[in-house]
Amino acid sequence: MRRFNPKWFKEYESWLEYSIEKDAAYCLYCYLLRQDVGMQSGGDSFVTKGFNSWNKKEKLDLHVGGVNSAHNQALKNGENLMKQNQHIQSAFVKQSNQDKIEYWTQLNAIVDCIRFLLYRGLAFRGHDKSNVSSDKENFLELLQFLADHNDVINEVLQKTPKNSS
Numbered sequence: 001m002r003r004f005n006p007k008w009f010k011e012y013e014s015w016l017e018y019s020i021e022k023d024a025a026y027c028l029y030c031y032l033l034r035q036d037v038g039m040q041s042g043g044d045s046f047v048t049k050g051f052n053s054w055n056k057k058e059k060l061d062l063h064v065g066g067v068n069s070a071h072n073q074a075l076k077n078g079e080n081l082m083k084q085n086q087h088i089q090s091a092f093v094k095q096s097n098q099d100k101i102e103y104w105t106q107l108n109a110i111v112d113c114i115r116f117l118l119y120r121g122l123a124f125r126g127h128d129k130s131n132v133s134s135d136k137e138n139f140l141e142l143l144q145f146l147a148d149h150n151d152v153i154n155e156v157l158q159k160t161p162k163n164s165s
Contacts, residue, residue, distance in 0.1 A: 003054055012060060015075065024050025027063060029074040033081070046071075105156045113142045 004018055004025060017026045027034075027046040034047060045051050046063050053059060064071050095103075117124055117138055124139040147154040 004052075005054070005057075008057070008060065012064075015071070016060075019050060022050050024052045025060075026050055027071060027074075029078045030063075030071055033074040033077040034070055035073065102156045102159065105152060106160060109143060109146050109150075109153045109157070113139055113146065116142060 004023070008016055008025075009018075015027050015029050017028045017031075018024070019026065025046070030047050045059075051059065051063075066072070114124075116122075122138050125137045143157070147157045
């Protein structure tokens with residue numbers, strides 16, 4: 001056999017693509033989503049050069065490889081990309097209204113502190129950020145000042161994870 005067999009589309013329907021112009025077959029998922037794995041599973045033959053060894057159909061199965069092959073990793077990445085419930089917008093929708101309000105409260109307090117320091121040309125950082133320091137960095141001092149004078153900001157900042165550094 002010296003040409004592409006259209007019956008292969010049924011056998012490899014989830015990934016096989018054929019270019020009439022180049023008379024070569026390609027792997028859609030590896031072309032779009034593959035990680036650099038060198039010559040594993042045919043290397044570039046299913047990605048850039050195209051596969052055209054029509055008498056060696058076994059190379060198609062070899063390309064698919066085992067469960068953790070580069071092809072199957074690219075296939076899984078493609079399937080994950082198409083899942084609506086994993087989309088970033090879904091993550092935002094799942095947040096409760098209270099979480100959103102707290103996020104915006106924290107963000108507004110931080111932006112207000114940044115504006116204040118920038119407007120006055122003050123440094124953001126100090127030399128000693130420890131809890132026992134009487135002179136922490138300006139940004140943290142100002143944020144704490146806002147929290148001390150606003151119960152809502154204080155409540156939100158108490159729930160916020162602290163920077164570990």
